[in-house]
Amino acid sequence: MNTSTVTPEIATFAQSVRAALADLSAEEVDDLTEGLEADLAESLAEDLRRTLPDPVAYAAELRLAAGLPGRTDAGKRGIGNAWDDLRRQTSGVVQGNPTLAAVADFLEVLRPAWWVLRAWIAAWLLAALFGMQVGYGLGALSSIPLLVFAVVSIQWGRGRWQFPGLRGIVVAGNVIAVVALLPVVTASQSWDDGSEYNAGFESGLSSGYGGESEGLFFNGQPLENIYVYDAAGQKLSGVQLFDVQGRPLVPNREADDTQIQQTPATLETGAEAFNVYPLQITRMTWDDYGDLVPDPNPDPGKVAAYADGPFIKVPAVLTPPAAAIPPVSVPEKVAKPND
Numbered sequence: 001m002n003t004s005t006v007t008p009e010i011a012t013f014a015q016s017v018r019a020a021l022a023d024l025s026a027e028e029v030d031d032l033t034e035g036l037e038a039d040l041a042e043s044l045a046e047d048l049r050r051t052l053p054d055p056v057a058y059a060a061e062l063r064l065a066a067g068l069p070g071r072t073d074a075g076k077r078g079i080g081n082a083w084d085d086l087r088r089q090t091s092g093v094v095q096g097n098p099t100l101a102a103v104a105d106f107l108e109v110l111r112p113a114w115w116v117l118r119a120w121i122a123a124w125l126l127a128a129l130f131g132m133q134v135g136y137g138l139g140a141l142s143s144i145p146l147l148v149f150a151v152v153s154i155q156w157g158r159g160r161w162q163f164p165g166l167r168g169i170v171v172a173g174n175v176i177a178v179v180a181l182l183p184v185v186t187a188s189q190s191w192d193d194g195s196e197y198n199a200g201f202e203s204g205l206s207s208g209y210g211g212e213s214e215g216l217f218f219n220g221q222p223l224e225n226i227y228v229y230d231a232a233g234q235k236l237s238g239v240q241l242f243d244v245q246g247r248p249l250v251p252n253r254e255a256d257d258t259q260i261q262q263t264p265a266t267l268e269t270g271a272e273a274f275n276v277y278p279l280q281i282t283r284m285t286w287d288d289y290g291d292l293v294p295d296p297n298p299d300p301g302k303v304a305a306y307a308d309g310p311f312i313k314v315p316a317v318l319t320p321p322a323a324a325i326p327p328v329s330v331p332e333k334v335a336k337p338n339d
Helices: 008-020 026-033 036-046 055-066 079-095 098-109 111-129 144-158 166-191 195-202 300-308
Strands: 260-263 280-286 292-294
Touching (some): 008 026, 008 036, 008 055, 026 055, 111 144, 111 166, 280 300
Antiparallel strands (some): 260 280, 280 292
């Protein structure tokens, strides 16, 4: 059996022919150009003096032989046809490079995964539009909107549903999905169930809650630091505080108002944490240029107070607070006949 090599010139020519037929449907283009590269390679192998014709003229001959109308005015072609042109031209370049061709073959296998992924992106964006994005994380594979979008995306990807203008919609949807992929994944993880616990350790600790009215307050006054003592009344250090949702409890960090600056602790992950108490406090002062800078002559008493806390030791705890026990409902007494 004789085999012929499809050269890059043949691949480029074939893609140019398909581009000239791009105003036709994908099925018609496939019918007209099926086996084109192999036929050309065999013809050129039999006649080495033969050269490739003009691809546009060749495409016109294919139309005429199939009884199809001439090429539609390029100015009236939509985004879908333009996308097909680009895809075919890119395919010609890829097929001429063995490495790129291998990568393209691998990505072709992953197309169904992309259909599902773009459906999830569409479902998340729709939910976010109505403020309902919570629960639409990467694990949300059973929600009804996602299933609907998945069916539509898969059917479009398989070419099962066709109507005028569909290719333009699919191309626009793919572009939006690619652009929104990273932001949506990041946002969905921050809104997903339980993710605030991980965010507290990995990314949220060093950020605090920037804002003039945020951070820890007591009776309307901002808390600059917290001093923790154990059951024996001994002062502790390196204590991390979180609320019930896993969010780090950070102090008020408005140095402009308090004229103090807290130094964060460093976690084993390398992240900085402002919820590790007690924090190291630096007294700040205004310099001649109106900027807050470390006070070169801080009050020794205040420095010692910040470092040592309000007490060296506090009374020990004899009886720790008991864990909350849910009330037990007692069934009402059933009256006997003689009662």
